Amino acid sequence: MNTLTRITSLGLITLLALSSCETRGDDPIPVVPPSEGSKLTLQGGAGESDAANAVYVDFSADKQTSVDRKSWSLGFYNQDAYRVILNNQAAYAAKATDKTDILAVNSTNTDINVLAYGFGPEKLANYDGTDGDMSKTVIAEISAAGASNLVYIVNTVHGGKIDKENVYKVRINRGNSNDYILEYAKIDEKQIQKATIKKDAKTTFTFFSFTGGTVQVEPAKDSWDIVWTKSMFHTGALAYAFSDLVFINHLNGVSAAEVIFQDKSGKSTDQPSYEEFDASKLSSIEFLKGRNTIGSSWRRTTAMKDDPRVGVMPDRYYVIRDQVGNIYKLRFLAMGVNNDGGKRGYPEIEYKLVKGK
Known part of the structure; x- marks a missing residue:
């Protein structure tokens, strides 16, 4: 081996050794400190009061995720219970029939106008249930006994009149390995479609669209704090x-x-x-775990008899504790009504870290 070849070989060995050290499985994972706070304009998209998107916000990461709120039909619960939610963000309505045979259901023997x-x-x-209680879903808990x-x-x-082209019939059973088995079709179709919905521990729900199959909606369950x-x-x-909301x-x-x-x-x-x-x-803070702790109380779109204020309510703010214990204070700055300088569908918020984990 000549000198140049030997030097080159030694250099390659050194680089490989360094590379090996850098990718060891026992290297510590760097800890990313939570955000100190920020101001965000939420990207609700077109539609003003009927804005197209739901916007998920993760305070500690200064991140917002906008998702078409009409992009999904059903959400399949990924935790212990076997529960399925309707798309409340698109105001889906549902009702149980008295049948277990999906082919036996059609618009001639089922009153779709109740929807x-x-x-x-x-x-x-x-x-x-608008409080997000998983025991209050229209679709009953999916039984291991499929016959029930x-x-x-x-x-x-959503609307006051029903078009049967917008009505689906749905039946859900449990499958193997914690799966859900979905059968669905438009109300008068005889060809039934089937889908297997797998539970995924990384998200709260696995979302499914009748027209698009499985879709990504919510971020990972530990990657958002509020949704507008x-x-x-x-x-x-x-x-x-x-x-x-x-x-x-x-x-x-x-x-x-x-x-x-x-x-x-x-x-x-x-x-x-807020500043103080x-x-x-x-x-002095009592943290509540209710889904609607903020709800609609941060804004008002019409004046009340004893209170003419409209728009962002300037008399309040919110304190949020995330999953790992970071605590933020949150206030709403504009919503696009009453000449507040904002644009409807693009609310403006400010949040600051009060106490890190």
Whole structure:
């Protein structure tokens, strides 16, 4: 071996050795500190009050993820229970039939008009519980005994009149290895489509579209804190499609509190303002795990008899505790009504780290 060849060989061996050291499995994974906070304009997309997207926000990563809220039909729960949700973000309505044979269901023997939207309190039963309680889904928990799983009819276009072209019949059973087995077709179709939906521990739900199959919707279950969206909600005991709702990631440990620091006249209460709130004030905060802890309370689109304020409510902010214990304060800056400088469908928020994990 000549000198040049020997030097080259030694150099290659050294590089390989270094490469091996750099990719060892026992090297520590770098810890990324949580964001100190930021301002974001959420990308709700076209549609103004009927904005096209749901927007998921991860405070610690300064990240927002916009997803077409009409891109999915059903969500299959990936945790212990076998539950299936309707797309509340597109106001899907559903009702159980008395049949277990999907081929036996059609528009001549099934009243699809019961799925029409209306203001009667009985209409709430056509929608999943708006508090996100997984025991309140229209579709009953999927039984291991397949013979007891009923066929459901599902309306995919919200409205006061029903077009049978928008109505599907659906039956779901359990499969092997924690899978769901979905059968579905339009109400009068005789050719039934089938899909196997596999549980995935990385996400809360696996989402499925009747027209597109499995689709990506929510980020990984540990990668979002709140979602801003339009969704089926309620006014008192009446079903109602609300714009600008904000839900917390309640099924995965996120909790929140509302702080009201002014009364209706703008006079200070005994609560600290957004600017004043810091870690020393945390002892007064009661974190709630309810999905609707923020809900619609951050904004108002019409004046009330005793309170003419419209737009972002300037008297309040929110404190959010994420899954690992980081605590942020959050306030809404603009929503695009009442000349607040914003654009409807693109709400503006600000959040700051109060206490890191």
